[in-house]
Amino acid sequence: MxxxxxxxxxxxxxxxxxxxxLRARLLRRIRTFFDRAGVLExxxxxxxxxxxxxxxxxxxxxxxxxxxxxxxxxxxxxxSPEFAMKRxxxxxxxxxxxxxxxxxxxxxxxNHNPEFTLLEWYRTDYDHLDLMDEVxxxxxxVLDGILPLGGVHHWAWRDLFIExxxxxxxxxxxxxxxxxxADKHAVVPVGMxxxxxxxxxxxxxxxxxxxxxxxxxxxxxxxxxxxxxxARIRRGNPPVASRFEAYLNGMELANGFHELSDADEQRxxxxxxxxxxxxxxxxxxxxxxxxxxxxSSGLPDCAGVALGVDRLLMLACGARCLSDVLAFPFERA
Amino acid sequence: xxxxxxxxxxxxLKIMLDGDPCAVIENEFVKPGKGQAFxxxxxxxxxxxxxxxxxxxxxxxxxAADVMDIDLQFLYSDGEFWHFMHPVSYEQxxxxxxxxxxxxxWLKEQDMCMVTLWNGNxxxxxxPNFVYLAVVETDPGVRGDTSGGGGKPATLETGAVVRVxxxxxxxxxxxxxxxxxxxxxxxxx
Numbered sequence: 232m233x234x235x236x237x238x239x240x241x242x243x244x245x246x247x248x249x250x251x252x253l254r255a256r257l258l259r260r261i262r263t264f265f266d267r268a269g270v271l272e273x274x275x276x277x278x279x280x281x282x283x284x285x286x287x288x289x290x291x292x293x294x295x296x297x298x299x300x301x302x303x304x305x306x307x308x309x310x311s312p313e314f315a316m317k318r319x320x321x322x323x324x325x326x327x328x329x330x331x332x333x334x335x336x337x338x339x340x341x342n343h344n345p346e347f348t349l350l351e352w353y354r355t356d357y358d359h360l361d362l363m364d365e366v367x368x369x370x371x372x373v374l375d376g377i378l379p380l381g382g383v384h385h386w387a388w389r390d391l392f393i394e395x396x397x398x399x400x401x402x403x404x405x406x407x408x409x410x411x412x413a414d415k416h417a418v419v420p421v422g423m424x425x426x427x428x429x430x431x432x433x434x435x436x437x438x439x440x441x442x443x444x445x446x447x448x449x450x451x452x453x454x455x456x457x458x459x460x461x462a463r464i465r466r467g468n469p470p471v472a473s474r475f476e477a478y479l480n481g482m483e484l485a486n487g488f489h490e491l492s493d494a495d496e497q498r499x500x501x502x503x504x505x506x507x508x509x510x511x512x513x514x515x516x517x518x519x520x521x522x523x524x525x526x527s528s529g530l531p532d533c534a535g536v537a538l539g540v541d542r543l544l545m546l547a548c549g550a551r552c553l554s555d556v557l558a559f560p561f562e563r564a
Numbered sequence: 565x566x567x568x569x570x571x572x573x574x575x576x577l578k579i580m581l582d583g584d585p586c587a588v589i590e591n592e593f594v595k596p597g598k599g600q601a602f603x604x605x606x607x608x609x610x611x612x613x614x615x616x617x618x619x620x621x622x623x624x625x626x627x628a629a630d631v632m633d634i635d636l637q638f639l640y641s642d643g644e645f646w647h648f649m650h651p652v653s654y655e656q657x658x659x660x661x662x663x664x665x666x667x668x669x670w671l672k673e674q675d676m677c678m679v680t681l682w683n684g685n686x687x688x689x690x691x692p693n694f695v696y697l698a699v700v701e702t703d704p705g706v707r708g709d710t711s712g713g714g715g716k717p718a719t720l721e722t723g724a725v726v727r728v729x730x731x732x733x734x735x736x737x738x739x740x741x742x743x744x745x746x747x748x749x750x751x752x753x
Contacts, residue, residue: 285598287595287598287599287600287601337571337601337622338593338595338601339593340592340593340594340595341592341593342593342594343593343595417617418619419616419617419618419619420602420618420619420620420621421581421618421619421620421621421624421626422620422621422624423621426600426621429599429600430599430600430621432599433596433599433600433602434600434602434619436596436599437594437595437596437599437602438594438602438604438619458598458599460598476597483596483597486597486598511623537597
């Protein structure tokens with residue numbers, strides 16, 4: 232098979248042993264950070280009867296073959312532990328964190344592996360701004376003596392577009408965005424005929440803005456309401472999502488929310504995403520009814536964030552691709 | 565008509581783009597955590613040889629290009645067409661000047677070369693990496709000068725002109741690297 236390296240040689244780890252030692256060191260520091268902050272480590276299932284509904288995330292699917300009454304049950308590998316962790320929060324766990332493997336079908340490349348290690352944590356009585364500060368403290372602590380953070384920059388999503396792409400995303404339509412990409416950045420998109428404005432914003436973000444973010448820690452906050460995912464939306468003109476992303480040295484590293492706690496609003500977002508899935512001819516998956524029940528019973532005011540640990544390790548050791556920091560990347564798994 | 569999804573993109577895949585057959589050189593997956601995925605793809609237009617970049621919305625499909633590479637023996641040129649033959653089936657193919665391109669400088673009768681067919685017709689011709697060609701015209705050789713410094717032009721049997729060391733004489737057979745068009749050595753008798 233010309234597509235794959237020989238099975239005779241690829242039994243070996245892809246990452247150097249020194250990199251694997253650095254991974255262990257980062258994991259130890261992360262656990263110490265949360266231990267000192269009094270945040271409880273938790274462990275939730277990777278296999279779930281429900282799946283993420285976002286049309287931009289694809290779950291691996293499996294099934295249970297018995298014995299027992301659940302024989303034949305469809306199961307999905309989680310794309311993040313978010314729903315289960317929120318059930319713990321609703322049950323009164325207080326602030327919690329988890330280090331776990333998550334699984335995303337259809338994602339493979341230099342910065343993506345279909346299976347990767349996520350650090351996800353929730354802070355009760357925090358909003359997204361408080362949590363951004365904690366992300367900065369965590370990174371400074373975990374990377375101390377390994378990688379200097381450099382400067383820390385904060386941008387509102389709209390201002391980021393104005394500064395780095397030279398247009399106001401609230402005023403620019405698809406034509407202006409397409410012209411900007413073609414004329415100033417030589418980006419020629421294919422297959423965008425039916426694309427939404429959000430898709431065009433994603434295109435500008437990934438092709439124009441992210442490559443120009445440069446060194447240092449960059450926080451982007453106040454995403455458009457259409458890109459809220461599971462964040463609260465603040466009233467205003469226009470309304471904005473209490474969502475943030477953290478980029479370190481130009482690499483997307485973490486995504487956080489002031490968490491939506493309204494069960495009805497959550498259900499209507501699930502429904503809207505399932506409708507989008509249907510429209511895009513993507514698999515229709517069961518929405519998480521247990522999460523909705525937990526929200527109905529009451530989610531404490533909290534903020535949560537997920538951070539890619541493999542990417543953090545990549546940055547810490549200056550690796551070019553994820554496959555340089557994974558013992559056995561996808562091709563060798 | 566066969567088609568490929570962006571999920572199937574890999575180096576060497578032949579696709580149709582803007583009506584021309586193209587080959588994927590490099591495929592980079594780009595995706596924001598919460599948003600639309602894209603494939604940033606470097607593509608070679610097989611008709612013009614130009615390399616371009618396109619950003620595909622992931623999940624889109626494109627038409628496959630019916631392109632294949634076969635090894636054929638070069639027979640002769642009649643000035644308008646370059647004629648090739650399959651060494652086993654004896655099936656012949658005639659390539660136009662645009663398909664042969666710069667390869668014509670290195671094509672010697674009976675040599676094997678790679679012919680790229682699109683919908684069954686020659687699209688491009690790639691000569692072997694190294695060819696052996698006789699010198700038909702050059703200034704008289706300077707005996708004993710094997711330094712390789714300086715050099716002079718020499719015309720080869722195919723009409724190609726290459727820069728050669730001063731000691732090369734008419735009738736010498738030279739080894740040429742067709743990728744750079746440069747002299748490598750004098751062929752051993």
